[in-house]
Amino acid sequence: MRHNAEGSTFLEKKINKIQNISLSSQTKIYLALCSIPGADIVFQGIESSGFRPLETMGLAGISAAVGYYINKHLQKNNNDLKKCLKESREQATQFELNIENLELLLKNIPGIGFYIMSYDNTYTRVNESFARMIGKRSEEILDKTDEELFPLLSDDIRNRLLASNKNSLDTVEENDDQETLEEIISLPLEDGEHIIILKKTPIVEHGQKRIMGVAIDITSLIEQQTILEEQKQLAEELARKAEETSTLKDDFLANMSHELRTPLNGIIGFSDILLRQESNEKNKLFLSKINQAGYDLLKLINNILDMAKLEAGMSSLIEKPISIKSIITDVVELQDHSINKSSSNISIIIDKDIYNLNDIVLGDEIKIQQVLNNLIGNAIKFTKEGCILIACPKIEEIDGIQKIYITVEDTGIGIPLDKQDIIFERFRQVDNSSTREYGGTGIGLSLSKKISQHMGGDITVKSELGKGSIFTFSFIVKKQEETHQENIGNMIEIDLYDHGK
Numbered sequence: 001m002r003h004n005a006e007g008s009t010f011l012e013k014k015i016n017k018i019q020n021i022s023l024s025s026q027t028k029i030y031l032a033l034c035s036i037p038g039a040d041i042v043f044q045g046i047e048s049s050g051f052r053p054l055e056t057m058g059l060a061g062i063s064a065a066v067g068y069y070i071n072k073h074l075q076k077n078n079n080d081l082k083k084c085l086k087e088s089r090e091q092a093t094q095f096e097l098n099i100e101n102l103e104l105l106l107k108n109i110p111g112i113g114f115y116i117m118s119y120d121n122t123y124t125r126v127n128e129s130f131a132r133m134i135g136k137r138s139e140e141i142l143d144k145t146d147e148e149l150f151p152l153l154s155d156d157i158r159n160r161l162l163a164s165n166k167n168s169l170d171t172v173e174e175n176d177d178q179e180t181l182e183e184i185i186s187l188p189l190e191d192g193e194h195i196i197i198l199k200k201t202p203i204v205e206h207g208q209k210r211i212m213g214v215a216i217d218i219t220s221l222i223e224q225q226t227i228l229e230e231q232k233q234l235a236e237e238l239a240r241k242a243e244e245t246s247t248l249k250d251d252f253l254a255n256m257s258h259e260l261r262t263p264l265n266g267i268i269g270f271s272d273i274l275l276r277q278e279s280n281e282k283n284k285l286f287l288s289k290i291n292q293a294g295y296d297l298l299k300l301i302n303n304i305l306d307m308a309k310l311e312a313g314m315s316s317l318i319e320k321p322i323s324i325k326s327i328i329t330d331v332v333e334l335q336d337h338s339i340n341k342s343s344s345n346i347s348i349i350i351d352k353d354i355y356n357l358n359d360i361v362l363g364d365e366i367k368i369q370q371v372l373n374n375l376i377g378n379a380i381k382f383t384k385e386g387c388i389l390i391a392c393p394k395i396e397e398i399d400g401i402q403k404i405y406i407t408v409e410d411t412g413i414g415i416p417l418d419k420q421d422i423i424f425e426r427f428r429q430v431d432n433s434s435t436r437e438y439g440g441t442g443i444g445l446s447l448s449k450k451i452s453q454h455m456g457g458d459i460t461v462k463s464e465l466g467k468g469s470i471f472t473f474s475f476i477v478k479k480q481e482e483t484h485q486e487n488i489g490n491m492i493e494i495d496l497y498d499h500g501k
Helices: 006-033 039-048 053-109 128-133 155-170 219-277 282-310 324-341 351-354 364-381 432-437 446-456
Strands: 112-118 123-126 179-187 192-205 209-217 319-323 345-350 360-364 385-398 401-410 459-462 470-479 497-498
Touching: 053 459, 112 128, 123 446, 128 209, 155 179, 155 209, 192 219, 219 282, 282 446, 319 324, 319 364, 324 345, 324 351, 324 364, 324 401, 351 385, 364 385, 364 401, 364 446, 364 470, 446 459, 446 470
Parallel strands: 345 385
Antiparallel strands: 112 123, 112 209, 179 192, 192 209, 319 360, 345 497, 360 470, 385 401, 401 470, 459 470
């Protein structure tokens, strides 16, 4: 007896040992009993009958040992088999759960239709999204072909679908990766044509060739893209027209600047000459009115043109070395003539902090003068008595950039709280009575605010009706190096203008 297993070889050695012992013991007993009279006859009879007690005991022991070994290993194998069966059942349960979850996902996934089609082009399985997509119930789709489901399907689309299905089914090979086919079709449904993307993958299910497909309705996406394309074309057309309009505006501004200013300069210039030569007081009065009207009209035209340039992005800052103190004192000196011509009993005061502005900075002198002239001119216009204070309460500086704050405070009529925003709108004033009494077009403050914003600042107002107003004008300038500082010791310093009438 030979066995390849290690346990069988061990058992064979033990059994041989038992056999040897039994044969040896049987011989010894036989020899010992030979001295007994008649014993040899008994043994000969036993042997002739084939009965060998000790040998039989040895064979019985061998049988018992073999049975024990086999039972032991059978029990172990049985336990291993039970364990394998248990693990297989658990894996099968998990697999079934995964299948259920996958089917649940495919059934309820929004916007994506899932289906399986058999070799005869009938639907064997669909999810709810696919059914909703084509406007059917699931049970109405099963075991139906595309031709039955879509009777209005064109011959071209139907032939394309049949051809792609056949190509997929013809390439099915088990256990091989199959290529996914994609096509875009137009399906005639009850609510109109729908654009559908189909992705088809050949599979084998229960030994049968199948097509697993995914359908996505992109009709709304196509419509949105069409709308976006139309809007893009419209935007491009509007941009082109805007560019043409901008060019026309530029040409208009250039022509207006020349055509309007040229005759006005003639009127103003000749009226100035006549005023100096005229001795008749009545004629001088008429000439002065003509002259003043010319200046007012020129100022209005300049403001309108400046506003148009700012809005068109044509206005640029001309930076050069300037003295803020010098600009303020020059503007105040110029406004002094307006006070002399009026019946106002007011004074203009320049605060001492203005005289500390000795640095030469880089800024646009003309635009700063334009805003200050407008603010101080308005203060004079709306103040009958009292004073106008020009101050510089604050200067902010970061990395060589200065933001300067200039305030113009008056004791005039003031502005109601609910009107303090509209005064910065074009052609808007507090009310119509102000226009009749004080004049103006309502463009000065709007232009001044835009200029200040163009210079990196702003204009704000605090006012109380009957008590006066405080306008704060801020703007940004660049700080000059000390080597470029100019001598400003000879600048005019005006402490007080007092004009009693």
